[in-house]
Amino acid sequence: MSCQPEVLWAQRSEKVYLTISVPDAEDVVLKTEPQGILSFSAVAHGKSFSLTLELFDSILPEGSKTKTKVGSRNIVCSIQKDKKCWWKRLLKSEEKHPYIKVDWNKWHDEDEESEASVGSDNDSDDGENEESDGDDGMLYLPDLEKLRGK
Numbered sequence: 239m240s241c242q243p244e245v246l247w248a249q250r251s252e253k254v255y256l257t258i259s260v261p262d263a264e265d266v267v268l269k270t271e272p273q274g275i276l277s278f279s280a281v282a283h284g285k286s287f288s289l290t291l292e293l294f295d296s297i298l299p300e301g302s303k304t305k306t307k308v309g310s311r312n313i314v315c316s317i318q319k320d321k322k323c324w325w326k327r328l329l330k331s332e333e334k335h336p337y338i339k340v341d342w343n344k345w346h347d348e349d350e351e352s353e354a355s356v357g358s359d360n361d362s363d364d365g366e367n368e369e370s371d372g373d374d375g376m377l378y379l380p381d382l383e384k385l386r387g388k
Contacts, residue, residue: 242289243337249345259312261282262310263308272299276293297317
């Protein structure tokens with residue numbers, strides 16, 4: 239029997255960001271279909287993890303604008319929406335899923351998107367400008383004592 243991984247999500251008008259928490263994941267398979275079906279499977283520490291999500295609306299076909307980054311702690315996906323719009327929720331169904339949560343570190347509201355600088359959400363960093371590539375998903379926190387000059 240496979241386990242259900244925790245999923246964090248955020249969105250922009252043109253993209254959905256998913257962070258799937260599976261530490262030390264191997265054999266990662268992520269498939270997307272244009273009608274908004276996302277399938278994921280992986281193995282970690284002898285356990286298999288899988289999930290299938292029916293997203294709120296259609297997305298661009300796999301490979302066209304979908305980006306996936308496998309780190310030591312999680313798998314980060316950037317999925318291009320078919321239409322530039324804001325979704326009411328991640329999934330088509332209105333039922334609650336305890337393993338799906340909002341990623342407040344990446345979340346922007348509709349009105350914040352127009353105020354954000356143009357370069358802050360480009361495709362090169364997928365909205366993860368807080369993270370360094372070599373930190374395996376660790377958030378950079380500055381040393382406040384050094385910043386104060388002590």
